[in-house]
Structure formats: structure tokens, C-alpha cells
Amino acid sequence: MSLGSLLQSILDAQPHLRTQVYFKAPLKALSLAMEDLVLAGTETALVIACLPREQLLRQGTRRYEKIAQRTDHLYVLSASEKESDFGSRLYPYEVIPFPSNDGLRKEWHLIIVSQHYSSCVLCREHPEKKAVMDQARRFEGIWTLDPLVCAMAARLLLERTALYQPKLLKKIEGAKQFFLKSGIEDEPGIEQQTNHSTIFGQRLVTYLQASQYQLVKAYQALEAKERKERFANAMVATIRRSLDPADVLAAVVRELGQVFENCRCLLYRCQLTDEQVQIEYEFVPSGMRSLKGEAWSLSDNPLISVALSQERAIAIADVSQVPSLKRDPVLESEVKRCKINAWLMAPIRYQGTVLGMLELHYSGSAPYEWRTNDVDLVEAISAQAGVALTQAQIFTETAKVKNKLQTLDHNRSNLIAIIGHELRTPLSTIRVCLESLDEEPNMPAKYRRALISPALEDSERMRTLVQDFLILSRLEGEKLYDQSDWVQPQESIDLAMRALNCTRPLETLPSVNVELTPDLPLVQVDSEGLGEVLRRLLDNACKFTDADGRVLIKAKLHSQDQSVEVTVSDTGRGIDAKNLQMIFELFHQEENFLRRSLGGMGLGLAICRRIIQGMGGQIWAESDGHGQGSTFHFIIPITSPI
Secondary structure (H helix, E strand, O other): OOOOOHHHHHHHHOOOOOOEEEEHHHHHHHHHHHHHHHHHOOOOEEEEEEEOOHHHHHHOHHHHHHHHOOOOOEEEEEEOOOOOOOOOOOOOOEEEEEOOOOHHHHEEEEEEEEOOOEEEEEEEEOOOOOOOOHHHOEEEEEEEOOHHHHHHHHHHHHHHHHHHOHHHHHHHHHHHHHHOOOOOOOOOOHHHHHHHHHHHHHHHHHHHHHHHHHHHHHHHHHHHHHHHHHHHHHHHHHHHHOOOHHHHHHHHHHHHHHHOOOEEEEEEEOOOOOOEEEOOEEEOOOOOOOOOOOEEEOOOOHHHHHHHHOOOOEEEOOHHHOHHHHOOHHHHHHHHHOOOOEEEEEEEEEOOEEEEEEEEEEOOOOOOOOOHHHHHHHHHHHHHHHHHHHHHHHHHHHHHHHHHHHHHHHHHHHHHHHHHHHHHHHHHHHHHHHHHHHHOOOOOHHHHHHHHHHHHHHHHHHHHHHHHHHHHHHHHHOOOOOOOEEEOHHHHHHHHHHHHHHHOOHHHOOEEEEEEOOOOOOEEEOHHHHHHHHHHHHHHHHHOOOOOOEEEEEEEEEOOOOEEEEEEEEOOOOOOHHHOOHHHOOOOOOOOOOOOOOOOOOOHHHHHHHHHHHOOOEEEEEEOOOOOOEEEEEEEEOEOOO
């Protein structure tokens, strides 16, 4: 006997039959409706099922047990699997395993034959590539109520059953004699036909509806997956366009608001220790008030506190039934003001660290049951937001570091250029003077002094340059001038004046005057640092002011903020308005360092700013332009933070 395809054997014997294609869901519904004819009927029937896999047999065990209670002739054939013992186990019906080389391996059959009705569905899986979804699997075959075809298919399967289970031969012969001797013996009456057709039609529709419901659920799962993927793609696209955290978070609420159109969507950055935050990002549907920019309490809201401490989102279908809100009239009033009737809160985390919160507020009159897909989607978005926010913050910090490195590199280049120029000129002068003295050892004293004087001046200039550079290096790398003491401003000004008279010839100095407010208080600063600032500002004013000009030093008390303001003004060269802020930068001078008439590295004002800022004060400059003089101001608090 051939072990080929049962379906092909029937088609060869009955050439008038035509096959059609069945998807798995309708095929399953058709099979269940046929089985229900046995379960709902009163007469016994021959039932033969052929399944391509043992797994399908296990899934239908309970149903087969019910059918076995209606008939003694239930035969279930299934392909045997490796290391399986299902053929040796006891069932209330006959189980027949067949080898994997049998033609039934890829076929799905159900045959029902009774005295008054018969039906069979004979199928094999469509010979195409494997379907992506199980429900999309296709089968080719026939479904018929023809008693001759049903009897022929039943006879062939019973013969194959006897081949694999010889011990059932006597039972099989009895089934043939009773059910297949001459097909269906008596024509069923109209009442019986109507009853069978009604049962079959009702059950078929029921199973098709159930199949459709499963299909809808599958579509919903696919839709949720598609939404997650769309959000992920939107987040990636936003990150590619901009790594600004504001752009990333604005995209999150915008995309989320397109899905939950009837909900207010809030997003804000926070930490576990924050008591309240300000709403930064929001999507508001029409009819709901905006909360953007408002203070949002965290520590006083038990729901938010719990949500921030958990890994998963919290979904509340009816806020009015939350006990903790009922016990807090203030919080309950706030929830009503914001029209929050259902609440979904998902913490934004990255590697266990809380970065913020994502909230959805539903304002409908009835409770809103958040679906599992809704919660999963919001959690997926919050996870994406955490990753995006972290990446954006890293990018921002990297950009800051890059800017600092670029500034350092620019300063290094300027330093090399300026030092090269500033040291080359005095070194050249000193070398010429020394060579002249060496060549003329008997030079008259008058000429000797003429050579030694510029050499000493340029050596002092070099010493000052090196000292400024060392001071700036210490200010950049560590605390300097941090010895706090109570100082009288007038004493510091007097010391700066005396230092000026010692370093510059009196005939080159402009007129220098001092105006101090009576009873200036003591200030708590580093006296050496304050003196350094005064000396440099005073020296700078005299350097750029002619001998017939004027320099004025003032000091006054600001009683409102308990600080002292000192100003050093001159009638000298003045400063261009566009350079008033830049003159405090490193190496900045109004003249190009290769063309300027006065020496220096442009470090003096940068040193002054760092010293004043270290004292908790401020420094700035004012000028009406070139030839209009300039005024330098600095304010230091009476009680310094040093």
C-alpha cells in the first residue's frame, strides 16, 4: 500500500473535484464546526483526524476527550517526533503515530461519517515559502459533504491506521461494517438536514468570529509595535538633526501627543531629591488648559513620589478613587483644577538614574482604562528619552570641553607669538649694550651709563613679563591671594601710589589725585591681591596717559549690598567701545602685538579680573572711545567669600 498523499489519492480517484486555498484561521473554524456536529448530535459517528504535528494533538486533547464521550470510533493520526512517547500513552481514543516519511506529514484532514450525515476536509500545506505569521499559512485542499468522497477518505485512513496499529484491526473492521459498508444507508429527513445545517452554520460563524477577534488582536499588537518603531525612528531622526536636549524633549511630547490626542502630555527633568520643578515641555489638546511654566510639586504628591522610585510606569484609571488623594484636600483640589481624571506616569531613567518624568493626563468624564499597549508604549518612549537626553547632555559637555581646548590652543599660540616678540626686542637691546661695553672696555663713564641704563630697563621688562606669566599660571591652576584679612582701602591705595612713584620717573607721570568717601569700612580681602589690582590699574592708567593728563582714584561705599566700589579713571588714549569686554581676555591688546607702541603681553587686566572674581567681586571698564580717556571699576564685598 502506498504511503503517499491522501489528498492526491482522492483527487486521482475523483477527477471532478477541484481544490481551493484555505488560510489557517478559516480552516480551523471549519474543522471545529464539523466536530461540533458530533458534540451536538445524538447519534454515534466515525471521526478520523490527521495532524501534521504532535503539538497540534496535545493542543486538541481536551476537545478530543469530549468527542470520545460521544463515539467509540475516534482515531487521531499524527506524525511522531523524536524522543516522544505519545504513542505509548493512554488516551480515551485511538492515537496512531506515523513515521516522518509518510505522505501525511504535511497534510491536515478531518473526516466525519455517521448514519445520516458526513463531511470531510482534506488539505495539505501550500508549497510556498514559510509565512511570516502563523495565521497567514495557506493550505490547498477540498471540503465536501459528498458521502462517497467522505467514505473513500475514511476507508483509506482506516487502512493506514491498521498498517501502523495492527492491534486495532478488529475494531477498524467493525467501523467499516457499521459506517462504510454502503456509505450512508438512509437518506436523512428534511428535519435532520435542517438541524445539522443549522448547527454547522451557527458554529462555523461563531468560530470565524473568534478567529477574526484573534486577528484583530494580532493587528493591534502589530500596530503597537509599529508605533514603538515609529517613535524610535522619530527620536533617532531628532537626535541626528540636533543633539540639543530641548529639541529632543520637545520631540518626545510632540510625537506622544499625536498618539494620545485626548490627553495632556507633560515632560520635565528632575531628580529624586527635588521638591518641585517647572513644567518644561507640554502637548495640550484643545479644551485643556496649559501647565507649561508652572511649578509642579513632587515631594507633596505621593503618586509622583512613588512613580519616581519605581522602574515601571504607574497607570491610574480613576484618580478620584485613589485613597492618598482623598486624604489631601490641597492635592485633590489641584488635581481637579488640572482636570486629571486618569493618570499615567513613567519615570525617565538611564542606567538606574532618574532624569525626569513623562506624564499623561486624561480629562474625560468617565474612567480611562490604560491598555497594556499604552503603558508599554509610554515606557518605551521614556526609555528612548532617557537615552537621548543622556546623549544630548554628553554632547553638550563634550562641546564645552572642545571650546575650552580650542581656547587653550588659541592662548598657547598667542603666548608663543607674544613671548617671542616681547623677549626678542629686550634681548637684542641687552646684547647690543653688552657687546659695545665688551669691545670698548675704556669707554667714558658718560657713554657707559647710556648703554647700561636701557639694558637694565629691558631686563626689568623681561622680569615683569615672566612674573606676570607665573602669576597668571598660578591663578589658573590654584588659589592665589586667598589670605583673608580686614583691610582699609585707603591704605591699599596709598601703597599702590608709592609703588607707582618708585617704578616710573616723576617727570613722565600725569597728575594723580585720590578722592575717598569719608569713613570707608574695612573690607575682608587678601591685602596683597587688592594691592596688586590697584597697582596694575594705576600703572595701566599712567602708561596710556600723557604727562599733562590726569588720573583720578575714587572709592565709595554701597550700603545696599554692603560692598565698596573703586574707580580708576584717566584722560588718556581711551578704549574703543567694541573692545570694552575683550580687554579682560588673555593676551588682548587694542594694538597688534607686532605694531604696538608700548610693550606688554596683555595679561595685566586678565590677572585683575581673576583676582577680583576670586574675591567675589566684579570688574568692568567704560570709555567714550579713542582720545576720550577710560574708567575702570571694581566692586568687592565687605565680607569676602575667600
